[in-house]
Amino acid sequence: MTRKFGKALASGAFIVAAVASTAFSCTSGTTSGSDQDGTGRQSTAPQPGRSEDAGTSSGGGTRQTTKPKPHHTTPTTPRSPEWTPSGPASVTTCGTVANGYQCAVHGEGFKPGEIVDWTNVDTNSRNSELADSHGSVDFKHVVLDAPGVTITVRLHGEESGQEATGTWTLT
Numbered sequence: 001m002t003r004k005f006g007k008a009l010a011s012g013a014f015i016v017a018a019v020a021s022t023a024f025s026c027t028s029g030t031t032s033g034s035d036q037d038g039t040g041r042q043s044t045a046p047q048p049g050r051s052e053d054a055g056t057s058s059g060g061g062t063r064q065t066t067k068p069k070p071h072h073t074t075p076t077t078p079r080s081p082e083w084t085p086s087g088p089a090s091v092t093t094c095g096t097v098a099n100g101y102q103c104a105v106h107g108e109g110f111k112p113g114e115i116v117d118w119t120n121v122d123t124n125s126r127n128s129e130l131a132d133s134h135g136s137v138d139f140k141h142v143v144l145d146a147p148g149v150t151i152t153v154r155l156h157g158e159e160s161g162q163e164a165t166g167t168w169t170l171t
Contacts, residue, residue: 083111083160091155091166099147099170102140110135111160121152121165131157147171 089109097103110116110131117128120141129137143151147170154165 085109085111085160085162089155089157089160089162089164091153091164093153093166093168096169096171100142100144102142103151103168104138104140105153105166106136106138107155107164107166108134108136109164110137110155110157110162114157114159116155116157118153118155121154122149143170145170 087109089107092106094103094105105118107116107118107129112131112133112135114131114135115128116131116137117126118137118139119126120143122145123143127139129139131137137155141151141153143149145151149170150167151170152165152167154163156163
């Protein structure tokens with residue numbers, strides 16, 4: 001008759017072994033008893049503190065295995081060279097625009113890839129744009145106000161700290 005038994009290891013693995021024996025006893029982690037398959041071999045159960053698997057060789061014994069050491073790698077991200085501004089940031093606006101129409105605004109001199117916050121100083125409305133690979137931002141702004149009013153917009157680079165202010169007049 002074949003009997004199956006299992007043993008849970010501290011690592012969470014579970015060992016299952018089949019023993020071809022009707023009479024066996026367990027003492028101190030070993031299994032011994034008569035062999036009913038006529039091979040003359042005794043089975044050995046896992047010893048406490050050892051990591052063994054249930055794989056058997058053609059000789060019928062268990063083999064000892066060790067856990068592989070974990071392979072640790074530290075991901076590296078290439079560092080970009082420090083960015084230094086080539087000068088102060090600047091803003092170019094449309095100059096004058098009819099009330100209710102879009103004014104194109106262009107800012108430059110910011111760190112490439114940084115978020116540039118821009119604020120309409122007169123209404124305190126805030127927005128943000130992402131600087132392109134050249135450190136420039138482009139956006140359009142519509143203001144509804146009385147003709148002759150001057151609109152002021154302030155741009156601020158969140159990482160670089162670069163600032164620029166531009167104005168335009170409604171007609």
